[in-house]
Amino acid sequence: MLKPDQDKPLEPSCGRLLLVEDDKVFCDRLARALLRRGYEVDTATSVHQARAQANANWPDFVVLDLRLGQENGFDLLPFFQRRTPQPYVVMLSAYANVASAVSAIKAGAVDYLAKPTDADAIDAALKSSRVEHPSKPPEHLMSPDRVKWEYIQRIYEQSDHNVSKTARRLRMYRRTLQRILRKHAPAD
Known part of the structure; x- marks a missing residue:
């Protein structure tokens, strides 16, 4: 986890975020940018590290790379969907295509972004995912x-x-x- 004295947040805490990215340089840069936007950022570079990090500090949000070296980020989606509260998951991919985007959304991701992307796009996706959607229909529906x-x-x-x-x-x-x-x- 990045320490608050390294980069001070510009906004109040938005929640705990787990960033799962195998490109260490991109991961560190993105983590610092998200920290400045008010997220408490934990990082992981593999599926195993992500599970361990999530079990230690359950995240509110997950930014998950599709390809993690030889591993697949899709393998983590069921892990996050089984526990409550379910974090909002945004998938990232340098190999973005419609089929993988549809699969990610069906598996529980709230958004899918193509790389290269920046912290602003990720922050916008995470904030739009927090908009409350009505869980039940309005009481007076017309026939x-x-x-x-x-x-x-x-x-x-x-x-x-x-x-x-x-x-x-x-x-x-x-x-x-x-x-x-x-x-x-x-x-x-």
Whole structure:
């Protein structure tokens, strides 16, 4: 772990971050930059070191290289997904392609960045991952019939209440539209 007296953080603590990167020079440079952005940074250069470091100090965030020498960063994703709380994982790869990005996201990573990348891009990915996503749907969802009716009504109003024009825009028979409008007509 980098000591706070080496590089003082410019921001308050954002949380513990484990940086897993086999390129020592890139790892040290990135660790210092992330430390200045307020993260408590631990580093590892292999799958084994990453597991040991995570067990010693469970991270809030993980920045994980796809290829770690002869090892694969994907091997660590299930390790981080099994424990609670699950850290936000951002994958890095110099060999970025769509297939590996999709695999990483499906395996639990919150973002996938192509190398070369910088601390700003990683920080932005980590901060965007912390945005709370609603875990349950809103209480008052409209039924599919209600959504359909409101859409028809909107097109009908945009067509100046012309049934034939509305039917053409909705690609439905005019008679079908008339029945729908009659069914939902306000009672006199």
